[in-house]
Amino acid sequence: QVQLVESGGGLVKPGGSLRLSCATSGFTFSDYYMTWIRQAPGKGLEWVSYISSSGSTIYYADSVKGRFTISRDNAKNSMYLQMNSLRAEDTAVYYCARTVAVAGTRGLDPWGQGTLVTVSS
Amino acid sequence: DIQMTQSPSSLSASVGDRVTITCQASQYISNYLNWYQQKLGKAPRLLIYDASNLKTGVPSRFSGSRSGTDFTFTISSLQPEDIATYYCQQYDDLPWTFGQGTKVEIK
Numbered sequence: 001q002v003q004l005v006e007s008g009g010g011l012v013k014p015g016g017s018l019r020l021s022c023a024t025s026g027f028t029f030s031d032y033y034m035t036w037i038r039q040a041p042g043k044g045l046e047w048v049s050y051i052s053s054s055g056s057t058i059y060y061a062d063s064v065k066g067r068f069t070i071s072r073d074n075a076k077n078s079m080y081l082q083m084n085s086l087r088a089e090d091t092a093v094y095y096c097a098r099t100v101a102v103a104g105t106r107g108l109d110p111w112g113q114g115t116l117v118t119v120s121s
Numbered sequence: 122d123i124q125m126t127q128s129p130s131s132l133s134a135s136v137g138d139r140v141t142i143t144c145q146a147s148q149y150i151s152n153y154l155n156w157y158q159q160k161l162g163k164a165p166r167l168l169i170y171d172a173s174n175l176k177t178g179v180p181s182r183f184s185g186s187r188s189g190t191d192f193t194f195t196i197s198s199l200q201p202e203d204i205a206t207y208y209c210q211q212y213d214d215l216p217w218t219f220g221q222g223t224k225v226e227i228k
Binding site: 045047059062100104109111 | 167
């Protein structure tokens with residue numbers, strides 16, 4: 001079955017860095033766009049970034065542009081999020097999601113279980 | 122950015138009740154809207170895509186519709202397992218944006 005497993009979260013000081021990973025299985029990873037979404041504690045969902053199936057197309061939310069870098073390794077069926085210059089407001093559960101991109105349709109399905117990133121001194 | 126105004130923020134209904142949640146887009150987004158369910162402590166799950174298409178395997182008591190820039194999500198007969206927070210999400214333009222969420226509880 002389709003599985004997405006995030007890892008790499010943890011406690012980091014403001015200004016620090018973390019690299020999140022999203023390991024996938026159960027589908028042809030190289031056929032799909034992939035997306036990172038985050039959810040601050042007790043808050044709603046915020047789209048962070050997505051990457052096309054080949055990695056040639058990448059977009060970021062303004063809130064992370066210039067600080068976060070999304071990437072993927074199709075040979076390893078994995079996606080990554082390098083997070084630099086972390087701020088307290090980046091504290092959230094980070095989810096990866098397979099992204100359906102067929103004709104005009106886009107959908108985040110399924111999602112991983114999430115990994116918690118806490119930015120605090 | 123496209124703003125998605127979702128209402129109500131919470132609701133309480135009895136088992137068997139019809140439940141309706143609305144999302145209003147700040148501009149025209151065609152049918153480019155999805156609905157997700159998030160149970161407590163879990164990741165969100167896609168229920169409806171393209172405003173009104175039910176994802177395979179999702180119970181038919183869930184439905185979605187669109188009128189202009191107003192989108193409606195309906196649970197025709199609320200079940201105990203439907204206790205969750207529901208989010209709309211537009212993908213007409215980047216950044217993809219979500220509604221604030223509606224927490225559904227059993228009365």
